[in-house]
Amino acid sequence: MLLATPPTGKKRVSLRSRVTMLAASCVAGAVALVSLGAYLTVKENLYQQVDDSLRQKAQDTVQSEWIAQTPSGDVPVGLLGVSGVEVALVSPDGSILFGDPRNLPPISSAELAVVHESDHSNIRTDQKKDSRVVSVAYQGDVLVIAQSLDPTKKQLGDLALVLFLIGGAGVVVAAVAGTAVARTGLAPVQRLTRATERVARTGDLRPIQVDGDDELARLSHSFNLMLGAVANAQMRQRQLVADAGHELRTPLTSMRTNLELLLAAEKPDTPQLSEADKVEIHSDVRAQLDELTQLIGDLVELAREDAPPLTYEAVDMVEVVEQALARARRRAGEVNFEVELHPWFLLGEPHTLERAVLNLLDNAVKFSPAGGTVRVELRPAADGYAFLQVADAGPGIKDADLPHVFDRFYRSDEARTLPGSGLGLAIVKSAAERHGGAVFAGRSADGGALIAMRLPGSSEPIL
Incomplete structure (x- = not known):
C-alpha cells in the first residue's frame, strides 16, 4: 500500500498552535481596544481637569472681593495665594505688572488680545514650556496663569505602563488557556488522526473511542x-x-x-x-x-449490483415481467405459467429488474415438477408499494433454510443436486434493495416456495 506523503518545504502550523494563536490574538485585540479606550478617556478627563482647574483659579482670583478692593495701580498681593501655578499680571502693551521674574508664565499676543475679546478669556497649550496657559481680563489688564503638563503626562505614562502590563498578562493567560482548551478540545481530532494514519498504515479497521456528544x-x-x-x-x-x-x-x-x-x-x-x-x-x-x-x-451481475447506482429511468414493470416470462418459457419445458399483472411504474434500471425477475422465474421452474404451474402475480399494495410474487408447486423451503435463501452461494440440501450457483436469489435481493424495496420468502398455497419482491412506485405512468 502506498501512503501519501505530505509535501516538504514550508512547515505547516498545527491546529493546536492556530487555536492558541487565535485565542491570544483575540484577547490581545480586545485588551488593546479596551486599553486604548481607557487611555484616551483618562487622557481627555485629565486634560479637562487641568483646564477646569486653571479657569476656576483665574475666575476665583479676578472675582475675589479682597482683590477687587485693592487700589488700582497697587500690586494685588492676593495673587500670591495662587499656588502651584505660574502667575503674571500683564498690561495690554505687554509690560509685566506683577510676577516672579524667575517663574513667569508664557506670554504671547494671544494673551494680550484677551482685553479686546468678547469673552475676555483664552486658554491654549504652550509647546515650548509644555504647559497649559489661561488668560483673563482684569481691570483693563490681563491675568495670565500657566500650569505645567508634566504631572499629567506622568500620570498618563504610569497608566499606559499599567495597561500594557495588564494587557500582556492577559495575552499570556489567554495563550495558556488557549493551549489547554486546544489540547483538551482537540483530543478527539488527534485520536481521529491517529486512527486514520493507523488505517492507512496497517489496514486495521477497529473503531476509535468516542467520548461526549458534541x-x-x-x-x-x-x-x-x-x-x-x-x-x-x-x-x-x-x-x-x-x-x-x-x-x-x-x-x-x-x-x-x-x-x-x-x-x-x-x-x-x-x-x-x-x-x-x-x-x-x-x-x-x-x-x-x-x-x-x-x-x-x-458473479459479474452481483458485482454490478454492488456498484454505485446508475441513472434511473421510468420502468413499466408489466413490460419487464413479460420480457422475463418470454425468456423463462423457452427453457421451462413442461412447466406452465399462470400470470396476473397489474400496471406498475417506477424509476429504476430495466436490465437489473429483468434479471431479478428472470432469476425468480428460473428458480421456480427449477423446483417445479413436470406439468407443474408457476404462478406470477404483480399487484399494487398500500403506501405506494407493489408486490411481485412468484409461487411454485415444488418441495418448498424448509423453516431452517428460510433465513438464508437470499445469502450468496447458499444452497439447501435439496438444491445441491440441481444446477445453479446459489447466487440467483442474492441477485434478486440486491436488485430490490437498489430500488428501495425488499424481498420475502415463504410457502405458497400449493406447498411450494413463494418468493416476493416489494417495489416502490405508482400505478400511474411516470412522466
Missing part, C-alpha cells in the same frame, strides 16, 4: 460508522472471493479430470475409451462449461 464526538461516531462500512465491505469481498473459489473448484476439478482422461485415451499403448464413454465425458464437459459460464455471469 460535534467532534459526532464526527468520531461518523468515522466509526465509515470504518464499520469499510470493514463490512471488506468482509463481504473476502467472503465472496472465498465462496466463489469454493464454487469454482468443483466444476474445474471435474472438468480437469475429464479432460485428462480424454487426453490420456489419445496416447498410444493406453486403453481406449468407448464411444459411449466419450459421449458421456463430452456431455459432462459441456455441462461443466455451462455451469462455469452461469457462475461467472452471476
